[in-house]
Amino acid sequence: MKRVIFDCDNTMGINNRDIDDGLALIYLLNRNDVDLLGITCTYGNDSVKNVFLKTRELLVEINRSEIPLVCGSGAFEMKNYVNLSFDKVVDECENDAAKFIVEQVNKNPKEISILATGSLQNIYDAYMIDNNIVDNIKEIVIMGGVTEPLYFGNKMMNELNFTVCNEGAYIVLKNFKNISILTGNNCMKSQFGTGELEKSKFKSVEKYGKNAFIIEKIEKWMGEFKELYGYEAIVLWDVIAAIYLLEPELFKKRLFLNKSNVKSLSEGRLIVDDLKEFEESKKMCYNITRDENIINIPEIINGSNVNENLILTIF
Numbered sequence: 001m002k003r004v005i006f007d008c009d010n011t012m013g014i015n016n017r018d019i020d021d022g023l024a025l026i027y028l029l030n031r032n033d034v035d036l037l038g039i040t041c042t043y044g045n046d047s048v049k050n051v052f053l054k055t056r057e058l059l060v061e062i063n064r065s066e067i068p069l070v071c072g073s074g075a076f077e078m079k080n081y082v083n084l085s086f087d088k089v090v091d092e093c094e095n096d097a098a099k100f101i102v103e104q105v106n107k108n109p110k111e112i113s114i115l116a117t118g119s120l121q122n123i124y125d126a127y128m129i130d131n132n133i134v135d136n137i138k139e140i141v142i143m144g145g146v147t148e149p150l151y152f153g154n155k156m157m158n159e160l161n162f163t164v165c166n167e168g169a170y171i172v173l174k175n176f177k178n179i180s181i182l183t184g185n186n187c188m189k190s191q192f193g194t195g196e197l198e199k200s201k202f203k204s205v206e207k208y209g210k211n212a213f214i215i216e217k218i219e220k221w222m223g224e225f226k227e228l229y230g231y232e233a234i235v236l237w238d239v240i241a242a243i244y245l246l247e248p249e250l251f252k253k254r255l256f257l258n259k260s261n262v263k264s265l266s267e268g269r270l271i272v273d274d275l276k277e278f279e280e281s282k283k284m285c286y287n288i289t290r291d292e293n294i295i296n297i298p299e300i301i302n303g304s305n306v307n308e309n310l311i312l313t314i315f
Contacts, residue, residue, distance in 0.1 A: 002246065003035045003111050003138075004028060005101060007072075008238070009044035009118025009161075010055045012217060016228065017045050019221045020238040021117050022058055023314060026214065027242045028115070029064060030313050034246065037104050037112065038068035040097035044118035044161050048072050051118070061213070072097035072122040074165070098125035102133055109136040115245055117143045117238035119161055124168030127175060139178040143187075143241035144169070145260075145270045147297070150184045152231040159184060159268020166265035173258050173265075173293060180296040182241040183270065190240055190303035193233035196311065197222070203315035211315055239310050244298055250305055251298035258295045272297065 012022030028034050039059075041052040052071040059065045073095040101122060105112050114137060116123055123140070126133055144161030151157070162169040173179065197218060204212050218234075225234050244251050256272035264271050275294065300306055 001033055001035050002113050003037055003108060004245070005037050005040060005104060005112060005114050007040045007042055007097070007101070007114060007116040007118065007122050008055070009042050009046065009048075009051050010058065011045040011051060012058055013054045014046060014050065016224050018237075019217050020236045021045070022054075022217070023214065023236055023310075024115070024117060024238040024242040025055075025058065026062065026211065027239050027310065027313050029062070031246060036067060037108075038070060038100060040070050040072055040100055040122050042072045042097065042118040042120075042122050043074050044164055048074055068100070070097045070100045073125070074119065074121045095122060095125040097122040098129055101126040102130045105133045105136045106130070110138050112136075113138050113245060114140045115242055116140060117161070117241055119165035120144075120168045120172045121165045123172050123176075124165065127171060131175075134176050137176065137178070139180065140172075140176055141180045141182070141241050141245045143182045143238050144184075144268065145181055145265075146184045146268050147270050147272065148185060150188070152229040155229050155231075157184070157229070161268070162265045162270075163268040166262055169265045170260065170262045173260060173295065175293070179293070180244065180298055181270070182237070182244055183297055184235075184237065184268075186297065186299050187235050187237050187240045189300040190235065190306040191233040192218075192222075192236050192307060192310075196307050200311050200315050203311055207315065214314065236310065239314075240300070240306060243306055243309055247309055248298070250301060250309065252301055254297050254299055256295055256297050258293045270297075 006025060006028060008021040010021035011017035012019045028036055039055060041048055041055055048071060056069055059067060146159045149156055201215055204215055222234055226232060255275040257275055259271045
């Protein structure tokens with residue numbers, strides 16, 4: 001049983017916004033091997049206020065309002081989702097989500113996995129409250145970052161999660177242990193198109209309309225995404241990260257030396273060196289500086305298997 005805190009920027013229900021955080025939440029809730037301790041809201045796809053409101057609405061819709069839901073902080077307003085135009089100002093509010101993370105981690109040392117699919121503001125703030133949580137968190141699985149430009153057809157997609165909180169991302173990637181990052185580039189191997197949509201519909205009907213409302217949301221987002229990017233399929237980034245957390249055997253572990261800096265992360269760009277022959281026992285031989293860290297950037301082995309797991313679990 002994995003004890004999980006889901007730190008997300010869910011915008012399911014907002015026009016022209018991704019639905020993958022909401023689907024990742026439903027994926028977690030449909031797993032019998034997950035103890036979801038709480039959901040912490042951050043910004044990214046939209047403001048933290050809108051994320052909190054939409055996540056609360058979703059929990060009501062699926063009759064799971066008993067799950068702790070905590071709003072983070074960070075003043076952020078998205079102006080243009082595709083071109084990544086946004087306003088960010090100083091937020092003086094205390095971060096209740098960060099406090100929740102610190103409290104839960106210290107109450108359950110080395111037992112909690114964090115799935116982070118939005119900005120890393122809450123995790124950064126948790127670290128600033130208590131540096132010692134780096135030793136008490138079991139693992140962090142992050143969706144975000146690119147290692148090279150990310151294209152849908154001939155249109156480039158801007159990275160979002162690291163870009164909007166690059167200083168926080170830098171501190172988290174430098175200091176935390178057992179980090180796995182599902183990058184935008186690596187997630188492209190598991191695209192969700194019309195074939196996957198039809199399989200989802202069949203599965204939903206087979207189970208007497210279970211989660212039929214999700215089909216409508218997927219269809220809506222696929223239509224919106226086609227208008228935005230001229231592309232027939234979508235990628236359910238955050239669900240892929242959730243699948244990695246629970247089904248790591250569907251992925252190939254790849255260790256890298258993280259050399260990303262604040263400037264590169266302002267573009268969402270990871271700077272890494274491949275550690276093909278890395279052995280933990282020889283860690284000192286790599287001459288790792290205090291600004292570097294070893295991270296795992298998993299690769300999908302077979303995209304069809306990942307999509308099959310997604311469909312079977314959600315529907």
